[in-house]
Amino acid sequence: MASTPRIISLLTDFGTQDGFVGILKGVILGINPSVSIVDLSHEVQPQDILMGALILRSAIAFFPPGTIHVAVVDPGVGSTRRPIIVETATALLVGPDNGLLSVAAPPESVQRVIYLTKSRYFLPHVSHTFHGRDIFAPVAAHLSRGVFPEDFGPVGTTMERLALPVVAHTPHQITGSVIALDRFGNIVTNITAADLLPFPMESLSVSIGPVQIHGLASTYASVPVGAVTALLNSWGMLEIAVRNGSAAQQLGVPRGSAVVITDQ
Amino acid sequence: MASTPRIISLLTDFGTQDGFVGILKGVILGINPSVSIVDLSHEVQPQDILMGALILRSAIAFFPPGTIHVAVVDPGVGSTRRPIIVETATALLVGPDNGLLSVAAPPESVQRVIYLTKSRYFLPHVSHTFHGRDIFAPVAAHLSRGVFPEDFGPVGTTMERLALPVVAHTPHQITGSVIALDRFGNIVTNITAADLLPFPMESLSVSIGPVQIHGLASTYASVPVGAVTALLNSWGMLEIAVRNGSAAQQLGVPRGSAVVITDQ
Amino acid sequence: MASTPRIISLLTDFGTQDGFVGILKGVILGINPSVSIVDLSHEVQPQDILMGALILRSAIAFFPPGTIHVAVVDPGVGSTRRPIIVETATALLVGPDNGLLSVAAPPESVQRVIYLTKSRYFLPHVSHTFHGRDIFAPVAAHLSRGVFPEDFGPVGTTMERLALPVVAHTPHQITGSVIALDRFGNIVTNITAADLLPFPMESLSVSIGPVQIHGLASTYASVPVGAVTALLNSWGMLEIAVRNGSAAQQLGVPRGSAVVITDQ
Numbered sequence: 001m002a003s004t005p006r007i008i009s010l011l012t013d014f015g016t017q018d019g020f021v022g023i024l025k026g027v028i029l030g031i032n033p034s035v036s037i038v039d040l041s042h043e044v045q046p047q048d049i050l051m052g053a054l055i056l057r058s059a060i061a062f063f064p065p066g067t068i069h070v071a072v073v074d075p076g077v078g079s080t081r082r083p084i085i086v087e088t089a090t091a092l093l094v095g096p097d098n099g100l101l102s103v104a105a106p107p108e109s110v111q112r113v114i115y116l117t118k119s120r121y122f123l124p125h126v127s128h129t130f131h132g133r134d135i136f137a138p139v140a141a142h143l144s145r146g147v148f149p150e151d152f153g154p155v156g157t158t159m160e161r162l163a164l165p166v167v168a169h170t171p172h173q174i175t176g177s178v179i180a181l182d183r184f185g186n187i188v189t190n191i192t193a194a195d196l197l198p199f200p201m202e203s204l205s206v207s208i209g210p211v212q213i214h215g216l217a218s219t220y221a222s223v224p225v226g227a228v229t230a231l232l233n234s235w236g237m238l239e240i241a242v243r244n245g246s247a248a249q250q251l252g253v254p255r256g257s258a259v260v261i262t263d264q
Numbered sequence: 265m266a267s268t269p270r271i272i273s274l275l276t277d278f279g280t281q282d283g284f285v286g287i288l289k290g291v292i293l294g295i296n297p298s299v300s301i302v303d304l305s306h307e308v309q310p311q312d313i314l315m316g317a318l319i320l321r322s323a324i325a326f327f328p329p330g331t332i333h334v335a336v337v338d339p340g341v342g343s344t345r346r347p348i349i350v351e352t353a354t355a356l357l358v359g360p361d362n363g364l365l366s367v368a369a370p371p372e373s374v375q376r377v378i379y380l381t382k383s384r385y386f387l388p389h390v391s392h393t394f395h396g397r398d399i400f401a402p403v404a405a406h407l408s409r410g411v412f413p414e415d416f417g418p419v420g421t422t423m424e425r426l427a428l429p430v431v432a433h434t435p436h437q438i439t440g441s442v443i444a445l446d447r448f449g450n451i452v453t454n455i456t457a458a459d460l461l462p463f464p465m466e467s468l469s470v471s472i473g474p475v476q477i478h479g480l481a482s483t484y485a486s487v488p489v490g491a492v493t494a495l496l497n498s499w500g501m502l503e504i505a506v507r508n509g510s511a512a513q514q515l516g517v518p519r520g521s522a523v524v525i526t527d528q
Numbered sequence: 529m530a531s532t533p534r535i536i537s538l539l540t541d542f543g544t545q546d547g548f549v550g551i552l553k554g555v556i557l558g559i560n561p562s563v564s565i566v567d568l569s570h571e572v573q574p575q576d577i578l579m580g581a582l583i584l585r586s587a588i589a590f591f592p593p594g595t596i597h598v599a600v601v602d603p604g605v606g607s608t609r610r611p612i613i614v615e616t617a618t619a620l621l622v623g624p625d626n627g628l629l630s631v632a633a634p635p636e637s638v639q640r641v642i643y644l645t646k647s648r649y650f651l652p653h654v655s656h657t658f659h660g661r662d663i664f665a666p667v668a669a670h671l672s673r674g675v676f677p678e679d680f681g682p683v684g685t686t687m688e689r690l691a692l693p694v695v696a697h698t699p700h701q702i703t704g705s706v707i708a709l710d711r712f713g714n715i716v717t718n719i720t721a722a723d724l725l726p727f728p729m730e731s732l733s734v735s736i737g738p739v740q741i742h743g744l745a746s747t748y749a750s751v752p753v754g755a756v757t758a759l760l761n762s763w764g765m766l767e768i769a770v771r772n773g774s775a776a777q778q779l780g781v782p783r784g785s786a787v788v789i790t791d792q
Contacts, residue, residue: 015307018322019322021303023323023326026273026327026331029302033271033300046447046449075507077483078484079486127498128482129483129484129495129497130498133326133498
């Protein structure tokens with residue numbers, strides 16, 4: 001794993017209004033003044049662990065090896081849920097053991113899970129309500145200075161895992177669901193390029209909410225302005241979009257809605 | 265005071281849409297390319313000096329000694345209000361002399377106040393409407409390069425101070441007020457842990473808007489989902505919260521609302 | 529052009545919720561770990577090329593020479609629109625050739641336009657939907673490491689240009705239009721200080737929506753709270769403001785509305 005200079009990414013549901021994120025950075029830079037800090041998102045809806053987990057998964061492949069990703073969506077702060085480091089071949093994930101880190105670290109990629117117990121790496125006073133500041137930020141900063149993961153506490157391999165919505169396959173049909181609505185109003189599903197392999201790209205049919213779409217487009221710009229289209233997005237996921245408009249608004253399908261693919 | 269590498273934090277009411285914050289950073293990096301810049305918040309409501317002052321106070325203890333904090337919530341820009349540096353034992357605060365810096369720098373902590381008059385440290389053209397760009401950013405950048413505070417203008421000790429809402433004490437009751445609603449909908453009051461010392465934690469009563477809460481919780485997670493609870497938050501202030509929900513929305517109490525503590 | 533340390537600024541319509549901006553930064557830091565990255569804005573309304581172009585123009589003069597500005601407002605991603613570098617005397621602009629870069633780079637300032645074709649400077653897999661990540665971020669990062677602009681593809685001088693709304697002049701009157709509403713609700717017009725030279729500052733008349741304003745103010749603070757005022761803003765543009773309030777809200781004039789100046 002590359003050792004210098006280190007990057008720490010931050011993903012939280014703190015928003016950017018209250019100064020919480022700035023405080024994390026103050027704590028980190030107080031411990032390691034030369035680390036680079038990158039904001040992944042702080043607009044995860046409060047306590048929406050699944051959304052945080054999906055954003056983290058979408059991003060980590062694009063960071064250099066050795067990046068430390070801190071994620072804090074933590075409704076159980078102050079309870080018995082454990083603070084952990086998850087070590088994979090290419091990254092270190094730091095956050096609460098509530099499933100948030102699990103989607104970005106599928107079982108086969110996890111080398112070690114470290115349960116954070118060594119309070120000398122925390123802030124001197126650990127509150128019951130803000131472990132981002134008191135535990136996760138200082139631990140990430142010490143990691144970025146070269147402290148070994150195993151120095152932070154006992155080592156294991158297990159962690160809480162989120163149950164993601166699954167794609168159901170039958171001979172001529174697959175059924176997935178809407179997992180995210182992005183800033184552009186694009187509707188992101190859990191159906192992947194691999195799921196679609198048995199289907200003819202030009203003639204498959206996508207049913208979602210009130211509409212049925214025939215065939216996949218290759219780009220947003222390949223359909224008329226205002227048209228509803230389906231395509232494989234930059235994550236390799238099936239996405240429903242409206243050219244220069246908002247599919248989320250136009251179709252009114254909330255997260256969790258069904259998406260059905262048939263071969264005609 | 266630590267001298268290298270320096271951190272400059274930024275707190276404004278500029279929002280993040282219009283490019284104003286990016287411009288501050290361009291100005292700073294043009295003067296000191298190696299400084300680390302941290303955003304504290306740019307979502308202070310326009311002209312809300314009190315909110316800016318409270319966020320600044322909540323944050324500065326978590327930055328390393330020597331950090332330079334630039335704060336710009338400046339409805340009087342272009343008038344006679346003075347631009348200042350406030351020097352404390354651990355930090356340098358830069359901004360307008362309108363009370364914004366005063367809550368983070370209580371009188372006993374202030375070593376010097378410098379009134380910014382040396383225009384050689386400003387941008388060549390100083391507008392009447394954007395001193396963040398033309399005065400505060402370049403002054404902070406020069407400070408971060410080691411220019412002494414006293415080089416920026418005459419030195420004094422006085423500054424404008426905000427009158428914060430006070431907590432009223434009677435033998436069996438204290439009355440404070442709501443000073444902030446955070447991103448999670450938590451209701452932050454001006455009542456501190458010290459104010460509550462005379463009261464029995466388990467049996468005190470908190471009255472706010474339509475509800476009365478008995479006893480303090482220790483964590484958000486220690487009450488049922490949806491329950492209204494009172495606790496000491498990560499700033500050591502009394503806070504009213506709804507587990508996994510928004511107390512602000514549920515109770516409908518705006519900033520300034522009364523909060524009454526009694527011992528039964 | 530200064531060569532080290534480099535700054536890369538980012539301007540997009542990606543918002544800050546979905547992690548897209550963090551991914552750009554991961555890609556950049558993977559190629560050049562020591563570059564400084566500055567966010568200009570990510571809150572451009574989706575596909576609003578004109579707004580992005582105006583923000584870019586307002587900001588670039590305040591960055592040090594040699595800064596690389598990446599701008600991505602790209603409704604035509606995946607179509608035939610070209611990815612380009614625009615080289616001026618003081619900056620390098622990177623983005624889609626759809627007019628977005630043109631307002632910050634008027635014809636007389638453009639030294640060269642490079643059409644990006646050398647895929648060895650792109651990510652290995654270029655998607656049809658996210659060229660910010662796959663082309664513009666890696667190209668900017670390689671530029672920041674010293675790769676010459678001409679190494680990225682064929683060199684020319686032409687690019688798509690936006691048609692900006694023009695100011696119409698008659699002997700005793702000029703007519704401009706609203707080009708932006710900023711975070712404070714200030715109404716920014718396309719009328720410049722130069723346009724106003726023939727008019728007496730104290731007695732000219734500004735008609736916009738339901739109001740007529742007499743004379744220009746010099747600062748926001750020089751009129752009573754709540755009063756509508758006209759002044760030259762920090763960009764040197766005529767602006768209509770309400771002291772400590774929102775002119776946009778109070779006057780209800782959308783972008784594109786007419787603003788008429790007469791000499792009495």
